[in-house]
Amino acid sequence: MTTPIEKVSFTVPTRDEVSDNNKSIFDHMQKAFGMVPNLYATFAYNDTALADYLALQNRKSTLTAKEREIINLVVSQVNDCKYCVPAHTAISKMHGFTDDEILQIRRAQISFNEKYAALATFVKETAVNKGRPSENALENFFEAGYNKASLVDVMMVIGDKIMSNYLHNITQIPVDWPAVPNI
Structure with a gap:
């Protein structure tokens, strides 16, 4: 028994x-x-x-703080992390993003900045497709001004966010950040 x-x-x-x-x-x-x-x-x-x-x-990166927050928000939204989405919403506001821009970022449908739009689309496709974005998303990423070093840095931030998202999704520890709207 x-x-x-x-x-x-x-x-x-x-x-x-x-x-x-x-x-x-x-x-x-x-x-x-x-x-x-x-x-x-x-x-x-x-x-x-x-x-x-x-x-x-805290490693050095070719990406700006705003670009890292875009990655953090997009990946956290894809992974439905109830901790990291509110945390990075608060941090994104500290970096100057508005509430509307943050919702656009979380959806990876950015209309306010073409370079950020290419980044968000590339990140979402990479996260959803387990490291296999479309050729179009990859081309748009490079055409937006990113380079191979940026690509590596984006992967580092995606990996960072997957670790924290999964840790919260498993542990379900209490969220200590202000609530955000569901999308």
Whole structure:
């Protein structure tokens, strides 16, 4: 006779529950932002994952902060991440995007900037088709002014977002960002 498997549940690790290395990162985030976002704290279940993830996010890139936010929003929307869409909506507003522009970005139907439109379409097709965008999306991406180095940087940000989206989609830790409209 087998016993039923208990449902696995996740809570957000507190500072007292994480490694010394992660405590230091928590302290830095608390000082810099006034909080440790729940998803970052969830990476701290592992002794090194939070630092590794932050290194990936903070790497030098050919992309602007706005371009990275476009990628973050598009991939998070494709992956239906209830944490990352609100988080990157708030961050996108800090970078100057309006509410209407953010909705266009999430849909990957941008009318306010041709270069951003090519990026969003390329990213959405790449995410939906598991790394296989259409030839047209790829050509438009390069014609918009991106190059091979940009392509690699886009893939790095897509990979970053897939990790965080999947971590939240599995753990379902509480969202600590303002709610956003569903689309």
